[in-house]
Amino acid sequence: MNEKLDNFLFHETKIEKAQRKNHKFISDFPDTALIRHDQQMKFNNSFFFKKKSIFINKHNRYADYPLHSHDFFEINYIYSGHCTQVINGQEVNLNKGDLLILDINSKHSIKSLGKHDILINILFQNKEVNLSWLDSLKSNQSVLFNFLLNTSMNKSSKNQYLLFRNNQSLTIQPEIKEILSEYFFPLDFSGTIISSYLDILLTKLLRQYNPEMIKNNKITKDSTLRQVFSEIEKNSKTLTLNNLAESMNYNKNYLSNLIKNETGFTFTELLNKQKILKAHLAVVSTNRSIQDIIGEVGYSNRNYFYKIYFENYDELPSETRKNLKLME
Numbered sequence: 001m002n003e004k005l006d007n008f009l010f011h012e013t014k015i016e017k018a019q020r021k022n023h024k025f026i027s028d029f030p031d032t033a034l035i036r037h038d039q040q041m042k043f044n045n046s047f048f049f050k051k052k053s054i055f056i057n058k059h060n061r062y063a064d065y066p067l068h069s070h071d072f073f074e075i076n077y078i079y080s081g082h083c084t085q086v087i088n089g090q091e092v093n094l095n096k097g098d099l100l101i102l103d104i105n106s107k108h109s110i111k112s113l114g115k116h117d118i119l120i121n122i123l124f125q126n127k128e129v130n131l132s133w134l135d136s137l138k139s140n141q142s143v144l145f146n147f148l149l150n151t152s153m154n155k156s157s158k159n160q161y162l163l164f165r166n167n168q169s170l171t172i173q174p175e176i177k178e179i180l181s182e183y184f185f186p187l188d189f190s191g192t193i194i195s196s197y198l199d200i201l202l203t204k205l206l207r208q209y210n211p212e213m214i215k216n217n218k219i220t221k222d223s224t225l226r227q228v229f230s231e232i233e234k235n236s237k238t239l240t241l242n243n244l245a246e247s248m249n250y251n252k253n254y255l256s257n258l259i260k261n262e263t264g265f266t267f268t269e270l271l272n273k274q275k276i277l278k279a280h281l282a283v284v285s286t287n288r289s290i291q292d293i294i295g296e297v298g299y300s301n302r303n304y305f306y307k308i309y310f311e312n313y314d315e316l317p318s319e320t321r322k323n324l325k326l327m328e
Contacts, residue, residue: 005181009058009079009118019062023112028060041068054194056183059119065110074123076100077176078166081117085110087161097166097173099205106161120180124198164205175201224248225262228255228270236274237298241267272308275299279309283317284324290317 015026029043059065067086076085076099083094087108094100102108113119164172179197182190231244244267245252259267275297282293291302299305309317 002177005177005184008184009120009180013058013060015060016062019060023063025063025066026060028057041066043068043070043072052191053124054183054191054198055121055123056180057121059110059113059121061113061115061117064112067107067109069105069107070123071104072123073104074102074106074121076102077120077122079118079120079176081114083110083113083117083119092161092163094163095166099164099166099172101162101164101205103161120176122179122198162205172201172204175204224258228259228267232270232274236271236278237296239271273312276308276312279305279317280313280320283320293317 012020013028015028018026076083076094078094078096078098080096082096085092085094085100085108087102088106092100110119175197179194179201182193182197227248228244231239231247241252241256245255248255250258256267259265259270263270265273279293279297282288282296283290286293288296294302294305306316313320315323
């Protein structure tokens with residue numbers, strides 16, 4: 001399978017053949033996939049995630065890729081060779097086996113790749129893929145948890161990225177190759193298998209993080225915010241701002257303003273996010289009734305629960321379960 005995958009990835013596409021001749025960028029996506037503004041490109045997530053929650057492609061070689069951004073997470077994996085990117089104005093050099101996770105709205109451009117340089121793009125919407133995984137980590141102090149959770153909630157968060165360098169202790173190549181093989185040569189249940197391998201991949205990365213990997217993440221630096229997130233995670237069903245402030249020896253108004261200023265969201269919004277995470281996990285992984293789930297996560301108003309759930313997933317719980325059955 002690896003030989004088949006190698007042949008597929010190193011084979012020159014039509015765009016690559018054209019770019020090799022003139023070294024000028026040719027877009028591999030239709031205009032409907034792009035939003036152009038002030039000579040910059042932003043990818044339209046509705047194009048990539050119409051029918052699936054993960055989109056994977058090989059980056060075309062032989063031409064510089066212009067500055068662009070997107071409303072979804074992107075994993076860049078160097079399958080072969082090397083790659084130079086400029087991310088939010090900072091040049092980053094990547095080599096074979098390195099893996100980069102780009103934050104939502106990060107702006108980056110990619111220098112021209114050579115014949116032996118293979119860059120893989122794995123795009124995924126974090127609200128669709130593995131919020132149950134995030135919820136199950138049970139470690140709000142982990143860098144990866146905070147990175148994904150913070151950006152999923154906070155659209156105003158500073159752009160950031162995670163860079164994992166290839167080394168002997170980071171063995172993610174099997175998962176990457178399985179994901180690529182299932183995606184490019186699909187069989188029955190390939191979508192489910194890809195999601196499972198993505199779970200394993202991200203969890204392996206979680207083992208390997210170090211504080212140098214993440215940029216501008218206030219939550220990882222601020223012990224008060226870490227405690228806030230810890231309490232929200234552990235006690236989301238019954239937690240109130242009053243008892244949180246009391247347990248932390250803070251004035252309620254001061255703590256409320258601190259949370260809002262540092263995260264961009266109110267205490268109630270963060271609490272709702274955690275409750276909905278738990279509700280979503282129960283919806284997708286159990287057969288319990290929606291009414292029981294509503295009570296379990298701490299909602300007394302069913303209509304309010306449905307409103308918050310829809311805001312996060314663009315569908316109702318019953319639709320979530322229906323869509324899961326269609327994917328089986």
